[in-house]
Amino acid sequence: MVHVSVVPDRCIGAAQCVLTAPDVFDQDEDGFVEVLDAQPEGVQGDKARMAAKICPSQSIVVRDDAEGPE
Template sequence: MAARIEIEGDRCIGAAQCVLSADKLFDQDEDGFVVVLNGEPDGEDLEDARTAAMICPSQSITVVED
């Protein structure tokens, strides 16, 4: 299954929940906003991406699965 991570950067509030739950997939820029490190996760990384999207307080993360 192919998947990709989409970010709505203007919604990000810098809570870092994505980084805490999936540090191989997400980081923060110098202003504290989300940066995607791997936009096409698979396996365990895909599960981590789903978790990050679910717990994001601003709902800035979407995992699109084809």
């Protein structure tokens, strides 16, 4: 399991996270990222990691549970 958080002030609304991991991320009414599942497991955790890698604004933070709290 991983822990997912976002830095909302960085988000530019590109929606790459939603396209990559729609069970983990969504967009609010203004088009900015929202976390639907802050602790995805298995495949969803892998998709969250990929979304963090491809996020053009680097708004997504994914940490393994072993790394501790933010």
